Amino acid sequence: MMKIGRDLATENLVKGQSVYGERLVRKRGKEFRVWEAKRSKVGAALQKGMKIPFKDDAKILYLGVASGTTASHISDLTPKGMIFGVDPAPRVLRDFLLLSETRSNLVPIFADANRPEKYRHIVPDVDMIIQDVAQPNQSQILMKNVNMYLKKGGLAFVAIKSRSIDVTANPNKIFSEFKHAVKGLELIQEKRLEPFEKDHMALLLKK
Amino acid sequence: MVKLAKTSFGFFAIAMQNQLVDAHELPRDAKKAAQALAGDDFDKWVSGLAKKGYDVEDGLFDPMKAVELIGVKEKEYLRFSRLVEIELAKILIKAAIGRDYLIIQTVDGLDDLNKSINIMINRLREWYGLHFPELKEEDHEKYLKRIIADKRGESMGIELSGGDKDAVQRMAKMILEMYKARAGLEFYLEKLMEEIAPNLTALAGANLGARLIGRAGSLKKLSEMPGSTIQVLGAERALFKHLRKGTPPPKHGVIFQHPEINRAQRAIRGRLARSLAAKLALASRTDKYAGKLNKDLIASWKRRLKEVKQ
C-alpha cells in the first residue's frame, strides 16, 4: 500500500484491471490502483489514520462483500491469502463472482451472514473478519461469526452506519451501544468516517 | 460422540482424538462437487450415520482441518474449495433469480422508454417547427405521422431540401417505432404479471403491481413486508424525514397511483390506502406461495372499499 497524492493505492494483482472505475497509476515499474475512500469504508478508515495490519497470507471472512469494491483492494494486499466474501443479494454477488474468477484469492459465497453455519463447508478459521452489512442487528451478526470463525487473537473490522441501525437515534448513542454489544472483544481503535461517510464509525476489535 | 465436517472434498465423521470414522468423498471435479453440495447429499449421509448408530454432535468441524485427515494440505484445500464455491454460487444465484426479475426490468424499461420518447418528441417538435411552425397537433403520434406525410400549405417556415426532410423523417419513424415497442412491452408486462402475480394484478393492475415488486426488490421481499411498509413504498424520503424531524408521516407511496386511492376524497384516502396495502400484503404472499388467483381476496377488497366510501 502506498500514497499517491492524497489517495491510498494498492499494487494491482491483475495487471491492467480496473475493478470499479478507479484510476490505475504506474510508479517505479509497478502498477497501482487508487483506493477511493468515498467508495470504501475500509479505505476511509485507513485515510482517517486507522492502522489495520493486512498479512499477505491472511484468511479473511468478509461479511457484506457486495460487488467487491473494497475486497478487491484487500485482494491486492493479501496475494497469498484468501478472502471469503459473503452476501445474500444476487445482483451484487454476481459481480463479485465474476471478479473472483479473475483473482485467485477471492471466494464468492451466496449466503446470509445471520446464518454462519451455512458456509462452514468452505470457510475455515480466519485471521480477520470484516463486516459492512448496514443492518439493524449487525452486532449480533458480528458476534455469531466471531464465535464460529475468528481465531483467538484475530481482528474484526466493522463499519457501523448509525442510520441503518436506527434513523431517529443520536449516532453517538448508537455507536456506544454497539461497543457495549461487542464488549467480549477488545477495542483496539475507533475512527469516525467523516468526511467520507456521514454518521459512520469504524471499529477495530480483537478476539 | 462424533463431529461432522461438510467440505468440498466430502463429508467426514470425526471421533475423539481426530479419528476419522466415516467418510463420503465427493468427486474432485468442481462442478460435480458443487452439485453435491447444493443438493441434499449431506443430509442423506447424516441420516445414514444415525442409522449406523453414531451419536452426532451439533455444529460443524473446521473444514480445512477435517480434510487434513485425508491428506489434503491447506494450499490444495484453498485452491480446490474456491473453484467449488464459485460453481456453487453460480447454481444458487441462478436459483435465486426468478421470473419476477423480468417484471422489474420491464417496468423500469418502460419508464426509460417513456423518458426517451419525451426527450425526442420535444426535439422533433422544435426541429420540424422550423419548417412548419403553424402545425397544431397536440397528439404526439399524430404529429409524427404528419411529419412523415409532410403536407403543408402556406407557411412562414423555412424550406427543407430532400436531404433535410430525410433526416427529420427518419427521426419521426424511429419514434413511431418506439411507440410500437412501448405497446408491445405493456402487453408483455400484463401477461407476465398475470402469470407471476395474479393477485397483485387483480388488486392493483399490472403496472402498479410491477412497481411494487420493483420497489421491494423482488416478489419474495414484497411478500415479507407488512402492509404498513407496502403502504409507503416509494415514499422513503418522506418516511425518513418523518422519523428524523417529526414531519407528518406519508399516507401513501406508489400505491397512490391506484385509481381508487387517487380518486378518493382526502378524508378517506389514508384509510383506503391502509386497507389496500394490507390486501396487497396478502396478495403478494398468495402470489409467492400459492401462485393462483384468490377470488375471496379480491371480493374482500371490494367490500372494504364500499364500507369506507359510505
Ligand SMILES: C[S@@+](CC[C@H](N)C(=O)[O-])C[C@H]1O[C@@H](n2cnc3c(N)ncnc32)[C@H](O)[C@@H]1O
Ligand atoms: C454497504 S454495502 C457493502 C459495500 C462493500 N463492503 C464495499 O465496501 O465494497 C452492504 C452490503 O451488505 C449486504 N448485506 C445485507 N445484509 C446482509 C447479511 N445479513 N449478510 C451478509 N451481507 C448482507 C448487502 O447485500 C450489501 O451488499
